[in-house]
Amino acid sequence: MATEMDRRAMRTDQWRARLGHAFGGLRADYVDGHLDVSADCLDGKISSVRLGRATAFHVSGSPQVVRRTQRSIITAEDDPFKISILRAGRAVVRQGDVEVVLKPGQLALYDTGRPYDLRLEGAWSCAVMTLPRHALGLPKASLTRAMSHPWETHHAPGSVLAYLLVSSLTAQRDVDADVTAAAAHLGEASLELLASIVSEGSTIGSDDTLRARVGAYVRAHLTDLDLSHNSVAAAHTMSPRSLHRLFHDEPQSVMEMARSLRLEAIRTALADPLQRGRSTMAIANRLGYADAAHFNRAFRARFGTTPGAYRRSALGQ
Template sequence: MGGEPQIVRRRPEPVGRLKLGLLLHGTATVSQSGHQVRLEPEQMALYDPALPYDIQLDQRWSFLVLTFPRDGLSLPSNFVRRAMRQTHPFSAGPGAVLAGFAAAALRQCGLDGTCATRLGEAGLHLIAGALATTTPDDGTATADTQRQQVLEYARKHLSEADLTHDRVAAAYRMAPRTLHRLFEHEPHTVTEYIRLQRLEAARRDLAAPMLSHLSIARVAARWQFSSQAHFTRAFQARFGVAPSTVRVSSLSSDHPRAGS
């Protein structure tokens, strides 16, 4: 996006998403929840459309804005809140990798659904890496580091049947109750996080034409859902569509009709 100097005011949007604005030209100030983040070119800011915000854009300006699910970052909530209160560079380091990736993805507008899904997953990892330079400001750095490690461990072992709250606690030499307290103010418990990530993994598999030989039941079992009926209910509650709908859509996009 780009334009002349202006002030953008947005009302809350209950969409469960976050936005990351990368300022390419001009200067900008993002104001939200009593905090102001001043941006110069090659700096980016994270903000939450679920809360009202203003963006003051000075001079001629251009912005690249990435919108993504809040849960997709897999970062502790304290970490995300801190990230919203400061600028993040994209002139070098992880931010530069993210900016290059986003610019390249924008040029490939004809990507099919499967490829776009995979790129989106890679983009979320790059966003998390680019925000990793967030400076602790409230004494919670140690706990947030522990939470990040726990979430990473869970992601690496999602396909394993014995991945449970207690196993994760044991991996970090914690009592199960200690791990529960570590996440008591987070949006999801460890058990909920594992379940949601398994649903996301199943959705990616169902959307991948290369895995179309796997039945929905096999995809569900692959991600430790022993009952297809339970999997279908959980999937529909999470994504608003049945697993079969995702599978049919992926096959349709992989085999376009003649003349399309």
């Protein structure tokens, strides 16, 4: 017969398994190595909803520290960026030599491709969103700076982002929903809001601000078939060489960013039930891919599957 200690250990193991499955091997441990006096074990709740390229979660639980280790990074299928909006309790994010303390109503952005600790205190709850690494199309320096401090969500656009995440989770609590057209559009709106929040934090007149403007221009012109390095440079009254220098130390060049964003947009469209009647190549053509063989190679290299296989899976066919 199971003892109370056995039941507590089982609840802890079950929570660790749910958390690790939801967040790519994230590990829950006791705060400072000891069980908090306000809890009898490690425990929590998770609900989630797919929002196109992003996924939103509501997470709550007992006091604990969750850790992303180098081992879990290596074994995980993906390493997206993550935002957490604290709704109750207190949280401390530590990544590298940066520590961000969160109070209710504040947001933190961090990189799941690097080890981090997230200390969660009191009766805590968070709205969390994971997003593809290049979805924001923002400069590396802007993202690094954005991860160095908390962001308020008491005023726009942060308040709108918080409302979208919380309302999407409230509508489909405890449901791992399939992608729907409305959810995909909600996800894109959330990504645009987050990009706006981070962009506004850039120093006016800096190269980071110019890179952020270029990224926003590219996102707005993905369906422009004449989009090119030269056209982007001309739109910002600079020479192609100057634009190249501006992005020289970034993870992606301007056109690599455009290709990545176009493939993400195509993947979102392929999973949209309202676009079921459009052929895969009609969707790809609109976003700059004229050759089917080239498109199929690019999609498979980016997502590890063919466009057709992904669409059948996303639409439940």
